[in-house]
Amino acid sequence: MTAATPPIAARRDLSVTIAPGAAGGGLALFVPAHAAIEINGEHLGIDPATARPARVCDRYRYAPTWGSLVHECAHAAHTRWNRAACTEPEVMAAAVLLEESRIEAAQLRRRAEDRHWLRASTRALVFADTGGPEAILSAPPTRFAAAHQAALLLARVDAGVLDPAETTSAATAIETILGRALLRQLRTLWRIAHRLSDTNTHGMLELARRWFALVGPDPHATPVPGSPLGRAIAGTLGDIAKSVASEPVPADPDDVADRAAAARDAEDRDNDRAGAVAGKVFDPNAPRARWRATRAPRANERAAARVLARGLNTASARERAVTKTTSALPPGRVRMRAVVAREAQRAAGAVPTAQPFTRTTRSAVPVPPLRIGIACDVSGSMRRYVGEVASAAWIVAQAANLAVMPAATATVTFGSAVIPVTYPATAPARVTEFTASGSWEAIDTALDALDGALGLSKRENTRLLVIISDGRFEPEPRAAAQKRLDRLRASGCAVLWLATGLLPTPLDGATVHTLTDPAAAADTIARAATAAVRTA
Structure with missing residues (x-):
């Protein structure tokens, strides 16, 4: 301790x-x-x-x-004020009473995280300052006793330790005894005390004298077992204890730091893994990259790329930010009130501070770069979609090259191996064709490759991941892929799943769209990309 x-x-x-x-x-x-x-x-x-x-x-x-x-x-x-400056026991007792909530208010202004512990000790402190549970239950309904409990409980509400709802029953019983006017005067005194500096001896003693003048001395009244005041105070303290017990435990700063460090380490490991996988998959010298057949793009594909590029440009167009500034000299619009104020300042011999000219400046709002990664399943069930997906990959890559906004795309197929279809930051001149006959789905590797190549987990980009698959994966790659998808979604990457087949089983968390018409693949991806840009 x-x-x-x-x-x-x-x-x-x-x-x-x-x-x-x-x-x-x-x-x-x-x-x-x-x-x-x-x-x-x-x-x-x-x-x-x-x-x-x-x-x-x-x-x-x-x-x-x-x-x-x-x-x-x-x-x-x-507690830095001089207690020796007071020789009146009653006044000193009142000052010590006001000090209880004053120091807690000051503590919370300096360390708000201590509120839970101050709340946890309220019941024990009130018992200690009153004489114990039996003394509270027998508290006589006198002005002195009610004011004493008001300083211990209601003042802690104004100090920020307790919530008003927690002291409702006690406040009602105290107000019944003191009256609304007197309670308001006492509340004014402790609220002033909460704002005093730690060394303000004169202020504390003056407030204590005013408190004593309002409340008077302790009448030493006979205890009243089961008094309404005692029951209300005891019930309030019990409610506070239950409320504190139900609150979550404050986080340990060491644990928070350890978790943050572990999260950073895990993120670094994930980034390193994704970068290494991307380096292998998108290596232009890899033999498998030359296995694919290519063809010239068709006229409708070129037209679709231009339409998508215009859509991206429209989505990225934003209203310019407006900034208004004032100055003592032109250019700008003259404000006559400021001119009069400036002349008055000059006539009074003061340094002129009024600025009569205002100017409005409009500047473009930067758009985050767009990154689109497409992963296509090439298992046997995807055979009827490969042509349109290859076409969609070329259209998206070409549109990113034509768009005014900075954009990059990449497409891979995943089966037993992950093979690139289009490369990042490259506008393919020809459409790469592929077949679907795989018996294994390395979707986890595909997501790593797209993340490492495009930075899909980096928050400074506008990101979209598109997965085209029926979702029928083996348990091992499915579990690994789910972890990677959760990580991307947590970083803010939008995930679109174009589901195929009769009973698709997409990964959790993706926005699912059933792809009934293969020809609609490019249009669906385009709409998702445009939506991602608009919401960035």
Whole structure:
């Protein structure tokens, strides 16, 4: 616990003692003269030998005790006003009461992540400041007792520790005793206290004197077992404890950092793997790259490429950003009010700061580069689609070359091996034809190749992955491909699945379109690419 205090208390000289009977038998105590915090270990609730307070998740097992430590650290950080300046016991008691919520408000302004632990300790702190559960249940319905509970509970709402809904029953009981006008005056005092600096001794004592003037001294009234005030306070504290118990445990910064580092390492490994696969698949010197037959593009294919290029250009056209600036000198439009203000400043002998000229500047909004990867299944069931898919691959690649916006495409087939059809950043002069007779689907390798070649997982691009398949894969490549598709979707890559066959089984997460007409493949891909550009 001592090792955890420097960031919480913003000081490195504190020492923590936790043992049964410490803090004078109370809950917790900060001793400024010795820079020491004492915590009563009787409230720990676990075997001390099992405590690992360096881990945030472990602190949840003894959250009230840890919250008490945070509360005392808040005293160590923010209780800096001079208590010796007051010689009136009643006024000092009021100042100490107001200080309870003031230091928690200051702590949350400095460290918002401590709210969970302060909430967890609220019940124990209120019990400690009131005399225990039995004393609360027997709290007499006096003005002094109601004001005391208001400072402990309702002031913590304004401090940001508790939620208003959690203290509704207590607030109703307190207002019944104090009256709305008096409660409003007391709330004004603690709200002012929340805004005081840590060293404002005069301000704290003045607020305490005003509090004492409104509330008066402790009447030492006889306890009233089962009083409405006591039941409301006890019920409110129980509700707060249940609410805190249902909250998620705050993340451990070390765990967050470890997970972030592991995610970065995994992303680096995935990028390295994809880059290596792309280097092999798209190697222009690989023998398999010369196995494919080619043909000249038809007139309708050339026309389709031009239409798609115009569609991409239209989708990428955006309204220009408008920026308005002011200046003391032309060019620009003159604002007469600013001219009058400038002349008035000059006549008064002040430095003129008014800027009478306004100018509107319009600049083009850059469009992220478009990357389209197409993966076509070449198993036997895809035989009737290969011609149109080869045509669609050429059309998309040619349109990317003709479009004004920066774009690149690549197409591969996957069966027992992954073979390129069109290459990245290359406008193929001829249409590459292929056949479909494979008995294995290396779709995971195909996705790696397209990712490594086009950067489909890089967020700075507008990306679209198109998979044309019936989805009938072996379990091993299917599971590997699902992981790669999930990774691409998590990075923002759009995934379009053109499903074929009678009972297609696409991977989870893809936008599925049933490809009933092979001739519609190019048009469907074009619409998906245009939609991806418009939503980038």
